[in-house]
Amino acid sequence: xxxxxxxxxxxxxxxxxxxxxxGAAKYIDDLSFPGMLHARTIRSTIPAGDISAIRFNxxxxxxxxxxxxxxxxxxxxxxxxxxxxxxxxxAIRHVAEPILLLAHQDRDTLLAADVQIDYRQTTPVYDPAxxxxxxxxxxxxxxxxxxxxxxxxxxxxxxxxxxxQEQLYIEPNGVxxxxxxxxxxxxxxxxxxxxMQCPYYVHHALAVLLxxxxxxxxxxxxxxxxxxxxxxEYPSIIAGHAALLAKKxxxxxxxxxxxVEDMLATTKRHPAIVRHKTGVTRDGKLTAxxxxxxxxxxxxxxLSAVVLSRGVIHxxxxxxxxxxxxxxxxxxxxxxxxxxxxxxxxxxxxxAAEVHMDRIAEQLGLDPVRVRAxxxxxxxxxxxxxxxxxxxxSARQVLxxxxxxxxxxxxxxxxESANRRAEALRHDGSAKAGRHDGSAKAGRHxxxxxxxxxxxxxxxxxxTGGGEMKLAxxxxxxxxxxxxxxxxxxxxxxxxxxxxxxxIVADTLGLPYDCIDVNAADTACVPDSGPTVASRTCMVVxxxxxxxxxxxxxxxxxxTPREYLRRHGSLVITKxxxxxxxxxxxxxSYQGDAYGSYGWGCDIVELEVDRDTWQVKPISCLSVHExxxxxxxxxxxxxIEGGSAQGLGxxxxxxxxxxxxxxxxxxxxxxxxxxxxxxxxxxxxVLENPYTHGPxxxxxxxEMPIDGPAPAVINALRHxxxxxxxxxxxPERIMKAVVLPRSTQSTQSKQPNKISANSALSxxxx
Amino acid sequence: MRITLNGALRRIDAHPxxxxxxxxxxxxxxxxxxxxxxxxxxxxxTVLVDGTPVNACLVxxxxxxxxxxxxxxxxxxxxxxxxxxxxxxxxQCGICTAGMILAAVALGKQPTLEQMKTGLAxxxxxxxxxxxxYRSIDKATTNRKNRRERKRRRA
Numbered sequence: 001x002x003x004x005x006x007x008x009x010x011x012x013x014x015x016x017x018x019x020x021x022x023g024a025a026k027y028i029d030d031l032s033f034p035g036m037l038h039a040r041t042i043r044s045t046i047p048a049g050d051i052s053a054i055r056f057n058x059x060x061x062x063x064x065x066x067x068x069x070x071x072x073x074x075x076x077x078x079x080x081x082x083x084x085x086x087x088x089x090x091a092i093r094h095v096a097e098p099i100l101l102l103a104h105q106d107r108d109t110l111l112a113a114d115v116q117i118d119y120r121q122t123t124p125v126y127d128p129a130x131x132x133x134x135x136x137x138x139x140x141x142x143x144x145x146x147x148x149x150x151x152x153x154x155x156x157x158x159x160x161x162x163x164x165q166e167q168l169y170i171e172p173n174g175v176x177x178x179x180x181x182x183x184x185x186x187x188x189x190x191x192x193x194x195x196m197q198c199p200y201y202v203h204h205a206l207a208v209l210l211x212x213x214x215x216x217x218x219x220x221x222x223x224x225x226x227x228x229x230x231x232x233e234y235p236s237i238i239a240g241h242a243a244l245l246a247k248k249x250x251x252x253x254x255x256x257x258x259x260v261e262d263m264l265a266t267t268k269r270h271p272a273i274v275r276h277k278t279g280v281t282r283d284g285k286l287t288a289x290x291x292x293x294x295x296x297x298x299x300x301x302x303l304s305a306v307v308l309s310r311g312v313i314h315x316x317x318x319x320x321x322x323x324x325x326x327x328x329x330x331x332x333x334x335x336x337x338x339x340x341x342x343x344x345x346x347x348x349x350x351x352a353a354e355v356h357m358d359r360i361a362e363q364l365g366l367d368p369v370r371v372r373a374x375x376x377x378x379x380x381x382x383x384x385x386x387x388x389x390x391x392x393x394s395a396r397q398v399l400x401x402x403x404x405x406x407x408x409x410x411x412x413x414x415x416e417s418a419n420r421r422a423e424a425l426r427h428d429g430s431a432k433a434g435r436h437d438g439s440a441k442a443g444r445h446x447x448x449x450x451x452x453x454x455x456x457x458x459x460x461x462x463x464t465g466g467g468e469m470k471l472a473x474x475x476x477x478x479x480x481x482x483x484x485x486x487x488x489x490x491x492x493x494x495x496x497x498x499x500x501x502x503x504i505v506a507d508t509l510g511l512p513y514d515c516i517d518v519n520a521a522d523t524a525c526v527p528d529s530g531p532t533v534a535s536r537t538c539m540v541v542x543x544x545x546x547x548x549x550x551x552x553x554x555x556x557x558x559x560t561p562r563e564y565l566r567r568h569g570s571l572v573i574t575k576x577x578x579x580x581x582x583x584x585x586x587x588x589s590y591q592g593d594a595y596g597s598y599g600w601g602c603d604i605v606e607l608e609v610d611r612d613t614w615q616v617k618p619i620s621c622l623s624v625h626e627x628x629x630x631x632x633x634x635x636x637x638x639x640i641e642g643g644s645a646q647g648l649g650x651x652x653x654x655x656x657x658x659x660x661x662x663x664x665x666x667x668x669x670x671x672x673x674x675x676x677x678x679x680x681x682x683x684x685x686v687l688e689n690p691y692t693h694g695p696x697x698x699x700x701x702x703e704m705p706i707d708g709p710a711p712a713v714i715n716a717l718r719h720x721x722x723x724x725x726x727x728x729x730x731p732e733r734i735m736k737a738v739v740l741p742r743s744t745q746s747t748q749s750k751q752p753n754k755i756s757a758n759s760a761l762s763x764x765x766x
Numbered sequence: 767m768r769i770t771l772n773g774a775l776r777r778i779d780a781h782p783x784x785x786x787x788x789x790x791x792x793x794x795x796x797x798x799x800x801x802x803x804x805x806x807x808x809x810x811x812t813v814l815v816d817g818t819p820v821n822a823c824l825v826x827x828x829x830x831x832x833x834x835x836x837x838x839x840x841x842x843x844x845x846x847x848x849x850x851x852x853x854x855x856x857x858q859c860g861i862c863t864a865g866m867i868l869a870a871v872a873l874g875k876q877p878t879l880e881q882m883k884t885g886l887a888x889x890x891x892x893x894x895x896x897x898x899x900y901r902s903i904d905k906a907t908t909n910r911k912n913r914r915e916r917k918r919r920r921a
Binding site: 013014016017018019020021022023024025026027029030167168169170171172223224225226227228258259493494495496634635637638641642643644645646667668669673674675676677679681682 | 791804807808837867884886887888
């Protein structure tokens, strides 16, 4: 066989590139079926209570109407807890809860239909701390935290808050359900096409809802315009709705949300309140870390338990400490359910850990790099769950590289003196000319305050704990005339699944990249390779495919694919996830190997604050990421740049305003995500420290980039003189923030006593 | 109504207030133009009307009577920007790509970074953080120059 040019590590053309730039790629709303009806969801308008009456104020002829009584199977969205009804029966737990479904062939008639629902309202719960319903609690203990505090010279406490965040994929959720499973003459089954990350989640949910055997349900992913977690579990709901209408009407049914409905009704990132109490020695060594994590789960459990799990495991940050206690809980509130979003709990807890770390440094009069360098995890250290890290632990390398590239300490001092000049200029200007005349305006730019901040973070690749064992993912590889076809349920959602998996297979088979094609994620022909989440596709599914390809290569021997097929007939190789023998995890004690491997990252953000509008302008963002091996460097960098931009939005712009349990700003006009003008220059550095069990050494990359920007931004704001403990750092929040006395910036006031962070700030720093 | 759609004259029989976006997608079967928000914020539905980028979700079709309308299909896969977006990571999930490329076409031959930022401020991308889009536009210009150069040398 001719030797193929290696694909791994090279920027080969992405498989879906041409169809996307020509407009040929078909997304769900681009598809149409003969006789297709359009559908609409009738939703609750109250946060808590009971339905007392439903009235149809329209002529129902020509409509298909579905309520919970039309559900042949169980009225649940089957996921973890099965507590969420597919359609509300009587009880309402949140605004925008689905109650009824309408379908009609004419969209205008459908939209004009008026349904009136009367309710008996009950008192809603909005405060997650006061909620009587707890979805999940988790406790992690390493050593004895009391012993650790006894060794401390200083104890630092703080409370940090993060808000909701909307995934804001540009393509809203949508599906089309078609009666029949695609096999000729099947009338009982159902096929659902849609925008989604996890075809087999939808497959399972439909089988439970419709009480159908698995082979009667077929789910096909269509080209998907972004997911970010927002199409992990939600598509199970919308697919169920369309399927019920299709079953009842006997016709194909399209259900595609508009932007407002998508924002009102679908899942968001869990808001969090995280409390830290940390013991540290005078020279900066962490002796005790005590963290309390509270997540607002919204009205139903969805994925809250596993979001909390990843959140607590990452809550002590990438730091070594012998005595760690982490307690977490996720509770119910009467708001739309929160769910998966890139990072999955880790952005919330690492935000707290990293903002807290800068405040520890400040208390000790150490610079923020030094305190991190002293405590950063090294190979051989153990994490909070007692996982012993291997040689692929790179916390100190990413920190060193980021600091070196920005000349961080020097830059920090330069900014401090510039800020002192700005302060002087401002006082001068306002004394001489007043703030609003021309001369002050001319000096506005110079009077802006600057700040630079960093964050150090890590992110576990793959499902948490025993998750990958339970999933037992499968992947298949079929020999074709010219090479091989990949059969996996892992979806292409923009991140490059098709391309990266094909590169891994090509090089393992020793065939050119172009000889590998990728089957559609269609449950009728691909095995269940698990969900496309948790930074697992490349590392976990990629490794299973690599093992398929290794065996295929052995079987081929010296034959070309064509020769093999002619001589021996078809060849399909299927492999299942294989646990590494030494990996251990105990779900009860939360001890053991939480992840196969971790990626490591360090972000440095420089920004400017306008003293009149309190607007923050990020000026630069450096991300140093260690990801094992960049199978496709350009795609990996794309993930890091895109995730960082999304993280900057999380830090500064993206404010979900909940009013009476309803998102008050559910439109792109007033829920702001970063535009070109809000996104600074981004510099990305990829380091490679291979993971022995990843394909070609690869770890996960998709989620980690969103962990870093928010704490780096808040630390930069602190450096600029603004004490914030919550995101998003909107101008309103910055205006109200405690302004730190300028003298604290060079930090010199050791107070070896317990310091309560929120109340006595000015006392501490004066 | 008559429009010159992607270079060919076309009669449109639709309600004059029907959104240009729906006319393109439904009446003309050109689904490359996407709807992201329906309120003129995301720019996924950007098309060129007489060379100017507009949000097709905000334009009643009567407004383009007699005009030249260009959609992504009108670039026929041959525009240097299309090649560059594939080669340099300008397209990830692809849903903003058609609008982004058409907005970039309107930037002219050699836009500066500032011109790109201003010109694309109405086009949201949630995947790339925009850097790869700037690089793609930049490379399209370079490629174009190189091609011209090669042609000149051959001649």
